[in-house]
Amino acid sequence: MNVVSSYLILAAILFCLGLYGALTKRNAIIVLLSVELMLNAVNLNLVAFAKWGIAPSLTGQIFSLFTITIAAAEVAVGIAILIAYYRSKATSDVRDMNSLKR
């Protein structure tokens, strides 16, 4: 077992927990939070391969910085949409967000 395997397995566990939360939780804020957890797991992969991968270099860390930036932008827009939605429909339950289906 190599050194990097333990980091990859930790990232896989976190990704699976985040996926489970994103698919089952009802509160839309918690769904956003689970997506953040999945992005964090991917970040952990990038940083682990930057140190223990086949071609280790700082580029992996720089890539993870870009991912963190995208995550921040995503969560800001997502929360803005949630607040606007809550203001018009007075709910943050994802099961009530089906007005396109009706």
Add this chain to the structure above:
Amino acid sequence: MLQQMIDNLSSFFGSGSNIMFLIFALLAIGGAVFMLNLTKVVHMVTSLAVTFISLAAIYILLQAEFVAVVQVLIYAGAITILMIFAIMMTNHREIDQSIVRPLHQGLVLIGVILLGGLIFYAVQRAAFPAPDVDLATNNTENIGLKLFHEHVIPFELMSVLLTVAFIGAIIIAKREED
């Protein structure tokens, strides 16, 4: 067999970084599991903050100090606080009772476990040669040099994207007065 296992264990626990990795990995997974199992949304966000901070500690173990500090600043600082703000502005008294669709939840659980097993199998099968490099010395300086020499255009695009996203967020969330 047992002797070999004990030898492996003692060599694993002989190194300090392995012990630190074990502690912070357990903290990270524990925070995520508590996030899935707690009922109040504020408690969920707080337990996920534990996960974010222990992931920052794991980044330090991987010689990525700058990424670790950015992780604490952005995730444990900004995103967690933003989530708590969003909870306060929506229905912060709601108890999240998710156990209402057992079939859906069971299917998702099976799928997630299958995905995790697949990734576990692939990681165990793959062989990663581990050339030992030193990323820790002058980590921040080297990241800055690389960022402003090789990755200037993505960096500038990222600043444009952040500006667009935040102005868009303000406009979306702004109360319509007229």
